[in-house]
Each structure stands twice: as structure tokens, then as C-alpha cells.
Amino acid sequence: MVPFLVNTTLTLLLVCFFAVVGIFGAPVQDHQDTPRRLYRRADSFAITGAPVIDGAIPQRLEIRELRKNNAQWNLYLLALNRFQQMNQTDVRSYYQLSGIHGRPFTQWDGVPLVQNMGYCSHTSNLFATWHRPYVLAFEQVLYGIVQQVATSILNDTNGEYQTAASTFRHPYWDWAALSTDGSPVLPSPISGSAYIILDLPNGTLTINNPLFQYTFALPDLAAFPDPPFNVWQSTLRYPSSQNGTATSQNSLVSQQIEKSQSTYAQRIMNLLQAYPSLESLHNQIHGLIGNGGHMAIIDYAGFDPVFWLHHVQVDRLLAIWQALYPDSYVEASAEPTGSATIPQGAVTDVNTPLRPFHSDTNGSFWTSAGVANVEKLGYSYPEIQGKSPPEIKAAVNSLYANSSGVTLTRRDNVGSVKDDVAPQVAAGISSDAPLEAVREPPATGNYTEWLTNIRVAKDALEQAFFIHIFLGDFDPNPTIWNTEPNLVGSHAVITPYVMKRDTLRGTIVTGQIPLTRALRVDEQKGLLNLTDEAKTKEYLTTQLHWRITTMDDKEVPRDQVPDLKIAVVNANVQAAQADDQFPVWGELKVQHDITNGRPAGLAIEDEL
DSSP: OOOOOSOOOOOOTTHHHHHOHHHHSSOOOOGGGHHHHHOOOSSSOBOOOSOOSTTOOOBOOBHHHHTTSHHHHHHHHHHHHHHHTSOTTSTTSHHHHHHTSBTBOOOBTTBOOSSSSOSOOOSSTTHHHHHHHHHHHHHHHHHHHHHHHHHTOTTOTTOHHHHHHHTOOOOBOOTTOOOTTSOOSSOHHHHSOSEEEEEETTEEEEEEOTTTOOBOSSOOTTTOOSTTTTTOSBOOSSOSOSSTTOOOOHHHHHHHHHHHHHHHHHHHHHHTTTOOOHHHHHHHHHHHHHTTSGGGBTTTGGGSTHHHHHHHHHHHHHHHHHHHOTTOOOOOEEOSSOOSSSOTTOEEOTTSEEEEEESSTTSOEEETTTTSOTGGGTOBOTTTTTOOHHHHHHHHHHHHGGGSSSSOEEESOSSOHHHHBOOOOTTTTOOOOOEEEEEOOOOOSEEEEEEEEEEEETTTTSSOEEEEEEESOOOSOGGGGGGOTTEEEEEEEOBOSOOOOOSSSOOEEEEEEEOHHHHHHHHHTTSOOTTOHHHHHHHHHHHEEEEEEETTSOEEOGGGSTTOEEEEEEEEEEOOSSTTOOOEEOOOEEOHHHHTTSTTBOOTTOOO
């Protein structure tokens, strides 16, 4: 089994909530006092997670599933809103916890910095495991606030809110799951409005939507010196401009996420079968959500509320991997870039301290070994809890397998075929909406998987950028490439705000964009026959294209991107013979002929 290296190559301001006694009873105490009541801190903030009540380990739920539980949904939004208003000087405030990831590059919980950068581990074998106690700390503080909110709800005559509070865990956003009821992949509470209406036992309440944005209480140019982040008072997604009047373009973000959803699902399937590259997949979401805003820049990403939903999803995928491959976890590796506490080049392993996260009040730190078992941390996920590996595979297949190139299902929408082919997702997220008739049964026997392999220097452009993969003609306007009908997928390279080119110790990152599903769509149109490998290679030679843009939608010539190499690989695959099995992949073969002689294409003499 390939080691899981996680690609070594997430104008009411709740005033009414605090002031309106008629709905909640006595107001909750001032948020600046909250941490002292929630925790008794000694020398260190002990990250222990939310407590388990009566021995039953709660599950972290997908945000659309959590929303079905009205009491937990209300508690989540009310508590998150209050969390965001905590005094920014408090170590457990939303501001300080979010700032651990990058800016303001200051000590958190007394842990010194050895480099002027964020604590987060990226391009590292510690990527996924470092973020686990990070999310756990956020969940722990939020859980405490949820308990306070629950005790303040009036007319909770049957204790519904108290019960809901006791089992609360932070939700995840499954960006690979497509609802067939017409609702967007990016749930409307995240992107729809700056305000949200809650249906409470004693009436309705309109509050600032804490999932829409985070607003900084104190402008601090020293903490955020980088333009335009130094003039933005709230987090932004795909900002409309680079000045202080910019607004989020959530509708464009939603379109981009919708367009690439099937790619996410295919990449999850590949991740859990053949390509253990979680960080690469994670980067794509950061890029498409941020697109020049906070989520696209490592230094500022943690402040966007969607960051936390995204990283619970990343943790979920790690947990699924661990359940399927318990002997494959973190292996020793040198740090390509390092972090605030890890020098560049240092060798890290499963016992490396995950600073700045303390496991007790005495100053001990969590390690990857220490956070390996999620149930010991007080939570689990629906796909793994109490399930055997075959049952886990069946759950994964029900969610994502129909987005592979093996089975195609097309929605009854207007647009290009490529834009409309989409999976039917199970596990309570999909509905019985009508589907058009282009549906094929899963393949049996052997078939061929095709992928684009991407290799590039992380600091190639000294800023974040996209690599777009197309199959067929595309519009020359780069501002619409993330929603172009013939786009197969966009690979995002996310960076800190300052990423100087290091030609001596440059970090190479990799990614994969699956091609099989897009090829099957073209096969449905009579453009090729996938059983003929030679003809498929000819087709890809003429129809496969790649382009590069920065996060402000400006094109960069392919031959001006250092160390960029695009390759095509394929593998013979034995189709799964049952719902609780995965396909079995054969050896990957590099098809040099497809990319040889093209700008940034892998040449005959190049190694992958």
C-alpha cells in the first residue's frame, strides 16, 4: 500500500441574541468572560475535544444533514456567531484560533516561532494530522459556547436543545456530494446571504450569518500588512476588486464549485484507491473558494468560516483512509518548506510534536500518533463508525463511485453535455429528481483509467495560481475558464502571501485531474472509442489542452511557469464486482506521445 504522505510533493451582529430576553430568557454573559467560564486554564490550553456523554461517541455530520436537526442547527449558528464576537485578544477567540494558521505570525498559547510564518504544516507529511488537533481545538471552544446557548433557550419544554447540545460536533461540507434536487453543491447558508433567519421555540430571529463571512473587530495593519488584506474588514470570496469596497462574488464561487464537483468525487475515489494525495485535492477547494480572497492565501485562509467546514471534510477523508488502510499513516519525511516551529529540511515523523497544540495543561504537545484514533478524540463520521472495511467501501461507493468514468448519469438541464453529466449522490443528500436517460450500468471486467498528471514548483509564480485542464475547444477569455463547458478540472497551487522563488531548494508539488469521465462523455457523442487505446491517444493529443492563470484570472504563458510538466498516464483497472469493493488498479503507464513537444508537456526523454 502506498504510504499516506498527504501530497509531499478550510445589522444585527447577534445584538438581538444577547439583548432580547423574550426569546432566550436571561442574556448570556459578556463574551469576553466566556473563556474563563468554559475552561480553567493552567500554563497551557489543553486541547481535549468535546466531551462524550454516556459513552456514545457523536458523529460529525455533513452540513446539510445537520441542518435537518433544527435544534442543533440553531445552536451551531448562534454559538458560531457568538464565537466570532469574542475579544480578539483572547487565546480561545475565533480571531486567535483562526490566526494560528497564518497571520498575524505571533505566538499562540506561549509557543514561540522559529520562523516568521504561520504554524500550519503544508506540503508536508504532517499536513492532515496537524490540522486534526487544530479543528479539535476549534470544535472544543464552539462546543462550550453551544452549551451556554442551549441553557438560554426559552420554551425548550421537552429539553430538545439540551439534548442537541450534548451531542453537538462541528459539521463538515462534502464538496464532492451533488444534490440532484437542484440545490447547489455550495450550500446556501454558506453563500446565500449575510443574514439568516432562525426558527426558535419562542419565535424567529434574524442574525448576521456567521457562515457568510467573518468581520474583523480591530483593524491591525501590523498584523495584516499585505494589500488588499490590510483594507478588507471582512473575509471575501472571489473578491470583486482589490480595493476596500470589494465584495464577495459567491454566485461565481458556487458556479465554479458546481462545475468541478465531479472532479472532486473522482479524485476522492482515486485518493482512496491509488493516489493518496489529500493535500492536492484540498488545495483545489481553497483556490476555487478564495480566487484572490482569503481562502486562496495560506496566511489568511483560516479566518473564512468555510475553512472549518472544509477542514472537517479533510479530516473525514483522512479518517476513512485510516479505517481502510490502518497500517499506512505518517512516514518520516524532510520538510520542504517548514513552518513557524519546524525548520525547512527537518525530518518529521509520526512522533513529531504538532505545535502549538497542547494535549494537557503541562505543556505536552499532540503528535500524529496521539491523534490517530478519532473516537479517542470524542467524535466519528457516518461512513466509518461501527463499520467494517467492506461496509466503508460500500458507503464511499454510494457517495462517489457514480462520478467515475465507469457510470454516467446526466441531469435534465440545458447546456453542454460535459456541463450536465453529474453523479447521483446517496446518503440522504440526493433526492428523486428526474434524470435524463443517458445512464449506463457500471463496467464489468477490465477498463482503462486516464489521468492528467501535473508537476510544478510551488513557488513557480511567487503567488497562488491555477492549472486548467480542458478536453476540446475552449473560450480564449481566461476569466471564465473555471466554468468553461469543456473544462475537465482546475488544479490549484496555494501559497503564502509572500512566496519567493527558491531555485536551490524549490518545492515540487503534484496533482492529478482524472480524464476518464470526460472521455466517456465524448464517447457518448461518438467522438472516440475508449476500447481502442491508440485512437484514444490520438484524440487526447489533439483535444487535451492546459492553461495557467493567477488568482486574478490573468493568463500566464505555459512556457513561463518554472518546472511545470503536464503528463498523461493510464492504467488497466479491474472493475469492482460488488458494491462493497473498490476497483483494482494495474500499473500506471506514462503516455509521452500525447504531451511531447508541447509547451510544458512531458517530453519523450522526461521522467514523470
